[in-house]
Amino acid sequence: MIWNDRTKLGTVLVISVLAGMMFFWLAILLLAVGAFLIVWGQEPRRTEEFLAGLPGGAHLVKALAQVQSAIPSREP
Numbered sequence: 001m002i003w004n005d006r007t008k009l010g011t012v013l014v015i016s017v018l019a020g021m022m023f024f025w026l027a028i029l030l031l032a033v034g035a036f037l038i039v040w041g042q043e044p045r046r047t048e049e050f051l052a053g054l055p056g057g058a059h060l061v062k063a064l065a066q067v068q069s070a071i072p073s074r075e076p
Contacts, residue, residue, distance in 0.1 A: 040064070 020027030040047045051060040 016030050020030050048061055048064060051057050051064065054060065
């Protein structure tokens with residue numbers, strides 16, 4: 001069976017929703033992560049500036065760079 005990007009994303013989404021339905025706090029965590037990714041996607045520079053201003057912000061920005069490298073880019 002060949003797994004393309006859409007199939008993988010759909011599988012992750014289904015598993016996340018099922019896990020979220022069984023565990024309330026996991027659903028809240030997934031919702032918060034999803035909301036953060038949406039905000040970060042819309043305003044990346046402002047989000048990174050905000051996080052850099054928080055205590056331990058340098059570590060958060062480094063973690064964001066690692067997350068960014070793990071997310072496949074579809075932009076030309």
